Amino acid sequence: MIEQEPSICEQKVYENIFRSHYEAVTRFVYYKCGDLQQAEDIVQNVFVKLWKLCSTVTFSKVKAYLYRAANNAFINEKEHEKIVLKHLKQANNSIDHESPEYLMELDEFHEKLKNAIASLPQKEREVYLLSRVEKKTYAEIAEIAGIGVKAVERRMSRALLGLRDILGKELKF
Numbered sequence: 001m002i003e004q005e006p007s008i009c010e011q012k013v014y015e016n017i018f019r020s021h022y023e024a025v026t027r028f029v030y031y032k033c034g035d036l037q038q039a040e041d042i043v044q045n046v047f048v049k050l051w052k053l054c055s056t057v058t059f060s061k062v063k064a065y066l067y068r069a070a071n072n073a074f075i076n077e078k079e080h081e082k083i084v085l086k087h088l089k090q091a092n093n094s095i096d097h098e099s100p101e102y103l104m105e106l107d108e109f110h111e112k113l114k115n116a117i118a119s120l121p122q123k124e125r126e127v128y129l130l131s132r133v134e135k136k137t138y139a140e141i142a143e144i145a146g147i148g149v150k151a152v153e154r155r156m157s158r159a160l161l162g163l164r165d166i167l168g169k170e171l172k173f
Contacts, residue, residue: 005058005059005060006059007054007055007059008050008054008055008057008058008059008062009054009055013059014050014051014054017050017062018047021062021063021066022043022047025043025046025066025067025070026039026040026043027039028067028070028071028144029042029043029070029071029073029074031130031134031136031140031143031144032071032074032126032130032134032144033074033077033078034134038077042070042073042074042077043070045073046066046069046070046073047066049069050062050065050066050069112166112167113163113167116162116163116166116167117129117163119162119166120159120162120163121158121162123145123155124155124156124158124159124162125159126145127141127145127152127155127156127159128155128156128159128160128163130144130145131156138152138153138156
């Protein structure tokens with residue numbers, strides 16, 4: 001006799017899913033973005049989307065769906081922020097006392113650095129950004145990514161080597 005999975009479209013089942021996964025998924029997104037309010041907003045939107053798509057997501061796959069959807073929503077939000085910041089930067093050409101050549105070289109380098117980081121494999125990019133941008137320790141990154149500290153060290157090493165390969169001629173040590 002095959003036992004049938006509960007339907008996510010049933011309110012009690014959905015509420016149980018919400019209660020059991022909301023906090024963990026919020027922490028997952030918080031570790032990526034470092035902003036609790038932003039993390040809560042993303043996760044709430046993911047749960048709204050889950051409710052709308054309840055008939056297409058199976059109960060056994062709901063946890064994976066929540067984490068994947070939260071990660072994708074976070075990535076989409078970051079991409080949107082990059083675009084907004086780019087437009088703000090263009091609009092806010094403030095007066096600076098540095099030479100125009102230096103400022104141009106700096107902008108070019110920042111663009112090359114962004115492209116180099118974007119070209120890293122996803123796992124290495126995530127570890128690099130959590131360490132360098134979010135200022136997380138290797139132990140915190142290991143907990144977030146669900147891997148060991150040694151794996152974090154290897155990924156960071158590969159990320160730094162990759163950046164050095166791409167930007168080697170730009171960096172002056």
